[in-house]
Amino acid sequence: MVVTAERTPLYEEHIRLGAQMTNFGGWLMPLQYSSIREEHRTVREAVGLFDLSHMGELRLKDDGVAQRVLTRDLTRLRTERVQYALLCNEDGGIVDDVLVYALRDGGYLLVVNAGNQDGDFDWIKAHAPSSAGEGHRGDTILNVGRDWALLGVQGPKAVDLVQRLTSSELGGVKYYAFAEGRVAEVACMISRTGYTGEDGFELFCGNDDAGRLWRALLEEGQADGIRPAGLGARDTLRLEAGMRLYGNDMDDKTNPLEAGLDWTLSLDKDFVGRDAILRARQQGLGRILVGLRMLDRNIPRHGYGVLKEGQPVGVVSSGNVSFTLGYNIAMAYVPPALAEPQTRLAVDVRGSAAPAEVVSLPFYKRPHPK
Amino acid sequence: MPDLSGMRFSESHEWVKQDGDTATVGITEYAQSQLGDVIYLELPTVGQQLDAGGRLGVIESVKAASDLYSPVGGQVADVNQELTDHPEYVNQDPYGKGWIIKLRAIKDNPKLLDQKAYDDFVKGKSHA
Numbered sequence: 001m002v003v004t005a006e007r008t009p010l011y012e013e014h015i016r017l018g019a020q021m022t023n024f025g026g027w028l029m030p031l032q033y034s035s036i037r038e039e040h041r042t043v044r045e046a047v048g049l050f051d052l053s054h055m056g057e058l059r060l061k062d063d064g065v066a067q068r069v070l071t072r073d074l075t076r077l078r079t080e081r082v083q084y085a086l087l088c089n090e091d092g093g094i095v096d097d098v099l100v101y102a103l104r105d106g107g108y109l110l111v112v113n114a115g116n117q118d119g120d121f122d123w124i125k126a127h128a129p130s131s132a133g134e135g136h137r138g139d140t141i142l143n144v145g146r147d148w149a150l151l152g153v154q155g156p157k158a159v160d161l162v163q164r165l166t167s168s169e170l171g172g173v174k175y176y177a178f179a180e181g182r183v184a185e186v187a188c189m190i191s192r193t194g195y196t197g198e199d200g201f202e203l204f205c206g207n208d209d210a211g212r213l214w215r216a217l218l219e220e221g222q223a224d225g226i227r228p229a230g231l232g233a234r235d236t237l238r239l240e241a242g243m244r245l246y247g248n249d250m251d252d253k254t255n256p257l258e259a260g261l262d263w264t265l266s267l268d269k270d271f272v273g274r275d276a277i278l279r280a281r282q283q284g285l286g287r288i289l290v291g292l293r294m295l296d297r298n299i300p301r302h303g304y305g306v307l308k309e310g311q312p313v314g315v316v317s318s319g320n321v322s323f324t325l326g327y328n329i330a331m332a333y334v335p336p337a338l339a340e341p342q343t344r345l346a347v348d349v350r351g352s353a354a355p356a357e358v359v360s361l362p363f364y365k366r367p368h369p370k
Numbered sequence: 371m372p373d374l375s376g377m378r379f380s381e382s383h384e385w386v387k388q389d390g391d392t393a394t395v396g397i398t399e400y401a402q403s404q405l406g407d408v409i410y411l412e413l414p415t416v417g418q419q420l421d422a423g424g425r426l427g428v429i430e431s432v433k434a435a436s437d438l439y440s441p442v443g444g445q446v447a448d449v450n451q452e453l454t455d456h457p458e459y460v461n462q463d464p465y466g467k468g469w470i471i472k473l474r475a476i477k478d479n480p481k482l483l484d485q486k487a488y489d490d491f492v493k494g495k496s497h498a
Binding site for chain 1: 406412430433435455
């Protein structure tokens with residue numbers, strides 16, 4: 001069987017820009033255009049442009065279903081606001097982490113991880129409360145991921161850049177809010193969200209308009225020093241910002257409490273996985289996600305062991321160089337007793353113990369959050 | 371284009387240039403472009419004995435950690451200390467200031483490729 005990776009509507013743009021392409025979650029995506037280091041720095045200091053069209057989008061119309069499958073209490077989510085939330089299984093394991101958009105015409109848009117979109121769709125359908133009724137279920141949830149392109153505009157100059165291309169007043173679109181509007185004459189959902197630790201927007205538009213919007217942003221952004229940025233930089237940026245990556249830092253065997261995502265849980269409402277999470281809390285956790293700062297130049301990576309006085313105590317879930325901070329960092333699972341900042345640990349790098357210290361997350365916070 | 375005459379190449383994408391009784395070793399342009407941004411190198415110490423085709427060290431890019439192999443045998447005479455603070459030299463100038471080690475007491479490796487054969491080998495890979 002030949003498995004073909006899907007292409008986003010911006011595929012031709014990436015090839016024209018000389019991107020190195022990679023298969024990510026079943027999608028052929030740009031890994032880097034010039035250099036991950038340069039793309040990373042551009043996002044921290046100016047503005048970077050990302051193709052995020054591989055992300056999945058699910059349209060969830062039924063409030064009851066949304067409340068049942070998502071970990072957060074959506075009755076508190078106002079229209080045109082966004083929340084980070086989880087889907088959990090009955091054992092309290094994380095099925096996916098998602099952004100929930102409360103739409104003006106009712107219901108929600110879920111932005112989900114690329115590789116999970118079809119699985120999430122089936123999973124939500126299977127967990128729709130029976131009160132929704134069989135006949136009703138068909139349009140309870142729609143998989144609209146392949147109808148939408150998604151562009152990320154991220155960095156300290158991002159807001160100003162997008163503002164120059166729209167008549168919408170973006171000052172009114174606060175962090176984790178969104179608005180309908182036109183950017184470069186393209187109808188968009190303009191969302192003030194991101195996965196880089198910087199301010200900026202994520203722009204949802206129709207597939208046919210994606211190329212036009214991409215080129216307009218690159219052209220207008222020249223004055224800001226814009227660069228297209230690939231998944232390589234996206235990963236090093238999100239790691240510095242302490243943002244978990246599904247599949248690396250958590251999976252369906254990870255409890256949200258272990259992943260340090262307690263704040264995404266509305267435990268006073270009923271949702272799939274709640275009872276198991278409460279039980280886990282009562283029994284006490286065996287491991288918890290922490291930040292590690294490497295004390296030498298070794299690079300910690302996913303799957304490397306964590307040591308305390310030579311004994312294995314945990315595992316690195318994500319690790320790399322931090323270009324912004326100038327040292328190497330990791331997220332790792334360790335027993336709660338070893339989770340206090342300044343605890344001295346080590347990472348097993350090819351058989352030698354590379355010294356590390358527990359630090360609080362995030363590693364990097366942008367200087368002046370708006 | 372740097373002068374690659376006199377260089378020979380391994381199928382694991384290292385180059386070696388012999389000059390009198392010392393040989394300088396680095397990685398090729400193709401290797402650096404595949405690795406992407408180099409951020410760390412784990413290198414042998416001076417005096418260490420290396421076999422032709424034996425493990426020389428580890429090169430880490432943002433993407434992954436990869437083994438380096440010594441294209442010829444010999445004793446490590448020098449290590450490029452500049453790379454400790456400037457691993458990016460391997461990307462910027464793989465045949466020049468991005469050199470990795472120098473060897474002496476060289477034991478040659480007849481399996482190495484000349485430039486033409488290496489270029490053909492790389493082309494074969496990218497069209498595979």
